[in-house]
Amino acid sequence: MTGTEILDWISVILLLLGAALSFAAGVGLVRFPDLLSRMHTAAKPQVMGLVLISVGLGLRLFPDPRVGFLFLVVLFQILTVPVASHIAARVAYRTGRVRRDLIGVDELEEQLEPR
Template structure:
């Protein structure tokens, strides 16, 4: 007999899988580095969190929930850092169209300046 939690878990698993699929398609199809970076972080993180929610609703044991929580925390803490590093590397290597940027705060620093603030 299926409970409401089982049905919600199944729905979360399907939604998470579809979002992760959309992220993969976006990484392959988007034209520039910034668009790919967006596709690799935003829907992918939400997809993984929905997958973890679905797994948590299906398993419901304390040790499994603790492990799922750790995976979610690491996912939420590493994805923004990875996106920042990818964006910075794309900017520094010139692999993006600067005309697509609304604001370019890094252009004011000039080439060769570090990431530290003013001395």
């Protein structure tokens, strides 16, 4: 096997792993019972799946200068998805759309109690 064939196989494996993680995130959105669990599965595996897919594409398209755009996409997703997920969860908590019986430790309740 040549070096190009090895990189092709590595990129195929990374693409399949990324697709599997993205698929698992989609299944979790349908299967999990409450909003916070769904948000967790929408944020964590989706971003990791995107990273794996982007690395696989980057290995496949390496000499192409457009590989830098893949890096920017991954960086933007890593920076924005956790922040957006946190803000959406906090809004859901404040508006009462969270099932409190499924929360193990509720540290936010002490901070939001009326004074």
